[in-house]
Amino acid sequence: MQRRTLLQLAAGSAAATVFPGLVQAASPLKELRLDYAYYSPTSLVLRRFGWLEEDFKADGTSIKWVLSAGSNRALEYLNANSIDIGSSAGLAALLAKANGTPIKTPYIFSRPEWTALVVRKDSGIRSLADLKGKKIAATKGTDPYLFLLRSLKVAGLKRSDIEHISLQHADGRIALEQGKVDAWAGLDPHMAASELESGSRLIYRNVAFNTYGFLNAREDFLAAHPAETARVIRAYERARLWIIANPADAARILSEEAKVSLPVALLQIKLRSDFSNPLPSSEHVKALQLAAPILQDEALVKAGTDLNRVILDLVDTRFSQPLITRT
Structure with a gap:
């Protein structure tokens, strides 16, 4: 057959x-x-x-x-x-x-472990708790956005505790590196590129939150x-x-x-x-x-x-x- x-x-x-x-x-x-x-x-x-x-x-x-x-x-x-x-x-x-x-x-x-929370290399943000009151870029309806929401809960924060900036993934990287946002819920390969090429830091990783x-x-x-x-x-x-x-x-x-x-x-x-x-x-x-x-x-x-x-x-x-x- x-x-x-x-x-x-x-x-x-x-x-x-x-x-x-x-x-x-x-x-x-x-x-x-x-x-x-x-x-x-x-x-x-x-x-x-x-x-x-x-x-x-x-x-x-x-x-x-x-x-x-x-x-x-x-x-x-x-x-x-x-x-x-x-x-x-x-x-x-x-x-x-x-x-x-x-x-x-x-x-x-x-x-994959394709998303994490990212900040610039010179950022004073070191932990999830430091995100309170900050501007964070993430693409709504995606794993990075939902990763962000779940991560905030880990630190006892709510969505209302941060200012969410809705951008597509590539634009989120640009906004972070240009200082237009304080943090970014990244997505590979953009996230890996920001790490290796701009020195951006991953302040919170959790592979279990990557669906x-x-x-x-x-x-x-x-x-x-x-x-x-x-x-x-x-x-x-x-x-x-x-x-x-x-x-x-x-x-x-x-x-x-x-x-x-x-x-x-x-x-x-x-x-x-x-x-x-x-x-x-x-x-x-x-x-x-x-x-x-x-x-x-x-x-x-x-x-x-x-x-x-x-x-x-x-x-x-x-x-x-x-x-x-x-x-």
């Missing part, structure tokens, strides 16, 4: 379990729309080598790549049906799902095109295994795409990214359950929202089981 037929059978069976009654023959897919992001090196590798274009060429399906500057953008594109599959942080995906974005997460593209890299699919796309979704995940798997085997080359791709130095890219890929566990599981469910209270504490979701139910509906632990290569 051909590999593609096996994938279709596996994906169809998985989708029938996840979407009972919804799996049916879909019209041929003319265009497959995905995002790529500098916080997702796997997507950069996949786009660079054209493996999806190669796989879908015989079907007459074109591949459209859309740059996501942050989780907020990826989730906006998914909600607007501008892309079919997009990458975001786990807690950001939960926030979007709870507020109506119709997505599921069948794959984990990495376990995983979620590859999200629109529910209607996953239901109508399970075989195509499976092929995307297989391609992500190919890219993931390639990065594990070739981290220096992966860093070069990140360096070229994000226009950062090679040392910055190596810091992100070798020291702050874990590509070992791509299958959504109870580990990811638990991480979101621990993080979810911040969404209710800060009134980021409607009162009475059953976040545990939303988490279980978001994290699809079954679809990718037959597609994952164990490492």
Whole structure:
């Protein structure tokens, strides 16, 4: 039996379990729309080598790549049906799902430590307590913003105790280095670049507050095109295994795409990214359950929202089981 037929059978069976009654023959897919992001090196590798274009060429399906500057953008594109599959942080995906974005997460593209709280090298800020009354840049709807809120709680501070400046990640770095804000909830590779090139300091790190890299699919796309979704995940798997085997080359791709130095890219890929566990599981469910209270504490979701139910509906632990290569 051909590999593609096996994938279709596996994906169809998985989708029938996840979407009972919804799996049916879909019209041929003319265009497959995905995002790529500098916080997702796997997507950069996949786009660079054209493996999806190669796989879908015989079907007459074109591949459209859309740059996501942050989780907020990826989730906006998914909600607007501008892309079919997009990458975001786990807690950001939960926030979007709870507020109506119709997505599921069948794959984990990495376990990163991609955010921390950053200050200039000459800053007098040394601890979380020192942030009271300060201007802090962060991109709303992303892991760094939610990291900031959770970090403030560690120090007994509230959002009202600081002045939040809403900027996209790259602009947050510029604002910090120009002294327009006192601190910044950073995101790699911008954060690593600020550290290595400008001497910026990380005053608070907590890898447990960095939620995983979620590859999200629109529910209607996953239901109508399970075989195509499976092929995307297989391609992500190919890219993931390639990065594990070739981290220096992966860093070069990140360096070229994000226009950062090679040392910055190596810091992100070798020291702050874990590509070992791509299958959504109870580990990811638990991480979101621990993080979810911040969404209710800060009134980021409607009162009475059953976040545990939303988490279980978001994290699809079954679809990718037959597609994952164990490492």
